[in-house]
Amino acid sequence: MVLDGDVAHVGLTTGLEGVRLAARALPGHDLDTVDLSVRAFGTTLGAPVLISCMTGGTGDAGPVNAALAAAAQHHRVALGLGSGRVLLQGGDPASFEVRDIAPDVPLLANLGAVQLAEVGLDGCHELVERTRADALVLHLNAVQEAVQPEGDTGFGDVLGRIADVVAGLGVPVVAKEVGFGMAADDVRALVDTGVAAIDVAGAGGTNWARVEGHRDTDAGAIAAAFVDWGWSTHDSLVAAMGVLGDAPADRRPLLIASGGLAHGVDAVKCLCLGADLVGFGRRLIAAGAEGPERATSALGTLVQQMRIAVWGIGATRPSDLGTAHLA
Amino acid sequence: MVLDGDVAHVGLTTGLEGVRLAARALPGHDLDTVDLSVRAFGTTLGAPVLISCMTGGTGDAGPVNAALAAAAQHHRVALGLGSGRVLLQGGDPASFEVRDIAPDVPLLANLGAVQLAEVGLDGCHELVERTRADALVLHLNAVQEAVQPEGDTGFGDVLGRIADVVAGLGVPVVAKEVGFGMAADDVRALVDTGVAAIDVAGAGGTNWARVEGHRDTDAGAIAAAFVDWGWSTHDSLVAAMGVLGDAPADRRPLLIASGGLAHGVDAVKCLCLGADLVGFGRRLIAAGAEGPERATSALGTLVQQMRIAVWGIGATRPSDLGTAHLA
Amino acid sequence: MVLDGDVAHVGLTTGLEGVRLAARALPGHDLDTVDLSVRAFGTTLGAPVLISCMTGGTGDAGPVNAALAAAAQHHRVALGLGSGRVLLQGGDPASFEVRDIAPDVPLLANLGAVQLAEVGLDGCHELVERTRADALVLHLNAVQEAVQPEGDTGFGDVLGRIADVVAGLGVPVVAKEVGFGMAADDVRALVDTGVAAIDVAGAGGTNWARVEGHRDTDAGAIAAAFVDWGWSTHDSLVAAMGVLGDAPADRRPLLIASGGLAHGVDAVKCLCLGADLVGFGRRLIAAGAEGPERATSALGTLVQQMRIAVWGIGATRPSDLGTAHLA
Amino acid sequence: MVLDGDVAHVGLTTGLEGVRLAARALPGHDLDTVDLSVRAFGTTLGAPVLISCMTGGTGDAGPVNAALAAAAQHHRVALGLGSGRVLLQGGDPASFEVRDIAPDVPLLANLGAVQLAEVGLDGCHELVERTRADALVLHLNAVQEAVQPEGDTGFGDVLGRIADVVAGLGVPVVAKEVGFGMAADDVRALVDTGVAAIDVAGAGGTNWARVEGHRDTDAGAIAAAFVDWGWSTHDSLVAAMGVLGDAPADRRPLLIASGGLAHGVDAVKCLCLGADLVGFGRRLIAAGAEGPERATSALGTLVQQMRIAVWGIGATRPSDLGTAHLA
Numbered sequence A, B, C, D: 001m002v003l004d005g006d007v008a009h010v011g012l013t014t015g016l017e018g019v020r021l022a023a024r025a026l027p028g029h030d031l032d033t034v035d036l037s038v039r040a041f042g043t044t045l046g047a048p049v050l051i052s053c054m055t056g057g058t059g060d061a062g063p064v065n066a067a068l069a070a071a072a073q074h075h076r077v078a079l080g081l082g083s084g085r086v087l088l089q090g091g092d093p094a095s096f097e098v099r100d101i102a103p104d105v106p107l108l109a110n111l112g113a114v115q116l117a118e119v120g121l122d123g124c125h126e127l128v129e130r131t132r133a134d135a136l137v138l139h140l141n142a143v144q145e146a147v148q149p150e151g152d153t154g155f156g157d158v159l160g161r162i163a164d165v166v167a168g169l170g171v172p173v174v175a176k177e178v179g180f181g182m183a184a185d186d187v188r189a190l191v192d193t194g195v196a197a198i199d200v201a202g203a204g205g206t207n208w209a210r211v212e213g214h215r216d217t218d219a220g221a222i223a224a225a226f227v228d229w230g231w232s233t234h235d236s237l238v239a240a241m242g243v244l245g246d247a248p249a250d251r252r253p254l255l256i257a258s259g260g261l262a263h264g265v266d267a268v269k270c271l272c273l274g275a276d277l278v279g280f281g282r283r284l285i286a287a288g289a290e291g292p293e294r295a296t297s298a299l300g301t302l303v304q305q306m307r308i309a310v311w312g313i314g315a316t317r318p319s320d321l322g323t324a325h326l327a
């Protein structure tokens, strides 16, 4: 699990530090009136938040996932699971069994898009059924694969395979990067596949080339050139809005902003820039490892920060937010 | 009292370091001819300076306030008192009794605007009478209240209540923030209430979310997202001038610049940007704690720096100053 | 040999850190389809790479050159030799004898352009013959010579002499700086001499004034003013493209980018900016000193980084690359 | 003497680090052909250099001045003396007696312009005669005087008194600041007095408010506000050129650039920006204290750096230089 070690981007930040919220000395209403709830994945969330897909398959992943599930259920936010590849390959399913802990929130299963060649639509069906997930997240991780000695770099047919899953799976499909962000052309191509949501997973948080570099010497040497690879979360978001901006909100995929979000103020900045949901990943891992109470409290802090920030710029609801709230 | 500890904004400065005075090798007149006196609150000040509202109610606040009062009297500058809430709640009045030490300068009582719901116009009357103040300062501190476990965040009716106090109190009312600054819309709304002066109290000095964060663990976790919240003193001032700029000086509220001013050169920069008065807060607390002599000397240094800076850009009086004196 | 010591530019970088590749979450094809091969110096290289002219003439230069030659041969990239002046002056030829180790790649001999006054066209012929080189590199190092106590600063006739060598030598001639880069006017003048390739050898890597400064106290004092002399690799490249840009690629000299390139991503940035080949110098010296295996592996890492970067921006071949691939 | 201690500007540099010379890989001529000589103060200098007015009156000033005089004589550059006020007040004249050591170069006596009220034209005559100087430098040091407890801040009539000295003295008069630079209006006013030369003495080197601050506690407290006061050498120079630029070179005062110049490359940047001469001050003090040989060698290094820089941008003479040589 990536809790420690030097795995951050170097010389590249989320870009959100350069975005400033237009604070108000006079919010104009009581903090109590703020309502962060939103509709997503066919249900109502307590806040426009997703716990990003992270861990699964190993022994210690179980308790972490259980803790994050308890937090998600408590605050009514969406919950992503780590890659289910090991599950499909016969690994221990225990760490993925969180549906009973988080019965009322959207649960998202996860798989590498490049592995669709291997597992096919059948594998997707199996994964969604066994995890009792509400949706499937397919992640794009080209550079992460490329720096690995045995990485799977057959990305030639990935787009077509994503479109097939969208057409055949029967639950919403989400496409995401893993921390290098997306170009406008990537977003455009994903929209055409019909995915229900796009998570830019921008740069500024975890750098997956560096993570692989810690696992293997050769990968480490190669990864050294990619410490500032990719698009920042801010730039990815702006690029995505350039593509999605014109489409009516109900006729385009949900836009999810993740990648290095440090707190609720970063989250509100992303909402102002156009995101529908925000994802927190590594920020929650340490609390998750300490158990359900700490995870629930850590997630509660993030949501409370979002609530205060929304109020502090004079807004009441996520749907109020826009670039007019930026300084 | 906030003398130590890490309570400053992070990654956010007053913005005054980016403002440069247009120094002159040839000031054109003798330093002796510089005259910093201005009219404010119905009297003549020796310099356009206010000691910002800071402390009161506790035992050690008494000597500090007495020392600052002696300094204010000596240099003929306005003096703000800390929040009088404790006084109205039956607390020890001793630390607020400085009128006899500073009989000839404007004395400003202070209260949280959000607490008007609780104390009403009667409480304001009582506070002004008991402190023998010349004016009442109402502070706006939304984010400071919001990060506190039991904070008062009922800001919905604040504007109306300020207007009521302005209409009914009989002494001038000042509105200020506490270190997060103001947006142009805030200034506009405050002008409409009829306040006699607006103190932007911008960001770059003390960060009150961080202060509260040191008092409580949960508040600290929440406050971590607000370390760079708000508008810098510079940006607040520019925004305020955008609103006030056109109105004739005698038909608009006085504009007070405070928030992180480090010395007299910062003060003169604010005057050039359009402020009528400048406020020094935390900068004077340490000297205040050392007694009247050190407080008088520290304030004297600030005033002398202002005098030299006014001269060093070829000006004579505060009324000479404007953006033409900026490089 | 310049392996250690403080010999880098101060306050001046390659400028490539400010150039960003337009990363793609969806490369659009398999990594296996990437083909870095290019034609240069009458042959096909495995990648558009040159090992920059570095060392020769001393005892320990022999093994380093042999190791770099093995690496060049393995990866099929061009190989530059260090200055052959000592060879022409009767020095030990052993360290220059690498032709047998690298029989299938372009081998480039090297000489200071200012020394043409001394060695003449005959010396050039002799050097090319004795090293069995495919081309001759003439380096321009005005400031390096100037800071030396006995430096050769007779640059008045250098251009004419280069033109004479181009006309008379019978193998391609390359002109390069040694790490201070080139102005557009320099590139223009060199094009007029008819050279086959221009290597901008820009600033941001080794600073040769500082190298000389470590050899001599007076030179060191003088060199202190030149720690940020010259044009960055980025600026040199942009200037060169301003001159060469319009000419059809087969009717203009090859453009080589070198000077402080740290890895394959820097290299691909240079290709996108218009370079035909990239040169790695000091980056490879340490590995070269450790023998042929380490040198081959280090060069392999650089080439693999280039391959992943080309793929990661959705391209397949060097000829695909252009400023459209920059963010 | 100000050799050590923290007396530099804080957060303010000369601005010359942002000016870049347009280096040439091909200078186009031999270094030997570079000729730095210029006409100034009625004689021919070996290089367009002035050793800035620094020290005098104290015991240890004598050897330093003698060493600097020997260096000036050797390299044929102009030599400024420290303030002659002590001399006129009956102090020991020994440290000012350098005429015999530097018989062939312009020797410049020095006095505070504000002290003209005290010493009058007669004092100027006496100072020039006793030092056998070729010119008189009058320095403007308003802020330096203002931070001192007993400083002379009667700058009201300074301009008129300078004009009187220009009219009556019979030798050229130079006006300079002492390290806070000049505004365009200052330059304009000085031109009107008829001075023969203006030395901007800009900020980025020694900060004289800080120097005074080290001498006195109160001055130190006041000086803290002035650590970044003034105009950088670059900005002063650009402002002066805005005023002088149009006038023909022989019908306007010489423009001298000084203030924090670190080496000959800085000097050549100033010449390209329009200066006729450059001044080195504190940069030479340490070598001066080590005796005539070290002083001569240190000055020689500066001149050689200038020579190489002029050559390295493809120029031959100071009169060639202009903004076309900037990158």
Ligand SMILES: Cc1cc2nc3c(=O)[nH]c(=O)nc-3n(C[C@H](O)[C@H](O)[C@H](O)COP(=O)(O)O)c2cc1C
Residues within 6 Å of the ligand: A001, A002, A003, A052, A053, A054, A055, A081, A082, A083, A110, A137, A138, A139, A176, A177, A178, A179, A201, A202, A204, A205, A206, A258, A259, A260, A261, A279, A280, A281, A282, A283, A285
């Ligand atoms: C420990 C860890 C494991 C992760 N595993 C996955 C994964 O299995 N599948 C996936 O799509 N993303 C994975 N990610 C990426 C995250 O979902 C997210 O996109 C990325 O970390 C950026 O968000 P963050 O900076 O908030 O962590 C993982 C991230 C972390 C930190």
Ligand SMILES: Cc1cc2nc3c(=O)[nH]c(=O)nc-3n(C[C@H](O)[C@H](O)[C@H](O)COP(=O)(O)O)c2cc1C
Residues within 6 Å of the ligand: B001, B002, B003, B052, B053, B054, B055, B081, B082, B083, B110, B137, B138, B139, B176, B177, B178, B179, B201, B202, B204, B205, B206, B258, B259, B260, B261, B279, B280, B281, B282, B283, B285
């Ligand atoms: C110790 C301390 C106590 C303060 N108490 C109050 C207060 O009671 N009421 C108020 O309006 N502002 C209060 N403030 C805020 C100041 O009035 C001022 O707006 C703010 O500190 C910014 O100015 P400064 O950076 O110069 O301190 C306090 C500030 C400090 C440092």
Ligand SMILES: Cc1cc2nc3c(=O)[nH]c(=O)nc-3n(C[C@H](O)[C@H](O)[C@H](O)COP(=O)(O)O)c2cc1C
Residues within 6 Å of the ligand: C001, C002, C003, C052, C053, C054, C055, C081, C082, C083, C110, C137, C138, C139, C176, C177, C178, C179, C201, C202, C204, C205, C206, C258, C259, C260, C261, C279, C280, C281, C282, C283, C285
């Ligand atoms: C140890 C060393 C020796 C060099 N010797 C030569 C040389 O003999 N001839 C030459 O043209 N350049 C020489 N160079 C300069 C390089 O060819 C190259 O232009 C420069 O170092 C910039 O590239 P780099 O930053 O990748 O090293 C030398 C560089 C190094 C580091």
Ligand SMILES: Cc1cc2nc3c(=O)[nH]c(=O)nc-3n(C[C@H](O)[C@H](O)[C@H](O)COP(=O)(O)O)c2cc1C
Residues within 6 Å of the ligand: D001, D002, D003, D052, D053, D054, D055, D081, D082, D083, D110, D137, D138, D139, D176, D177, D178, D179, D201, D202, D204, D205, D206, D258, D259, D260, D261, D279, D280, D281, D282, D283, D285
């Ligand atoms: C030790 C010292 C003494 C100085 N004394 C004088 C002086 O007596 N008169 C004067 O006009 N300037 C004086 N100066 C200012 C210099 O002439 C010069 O304007 C200033 O130091 C900026 O140049 P620099 O940064 O190269 O030292 C002095 C500077 C130094 C460092």
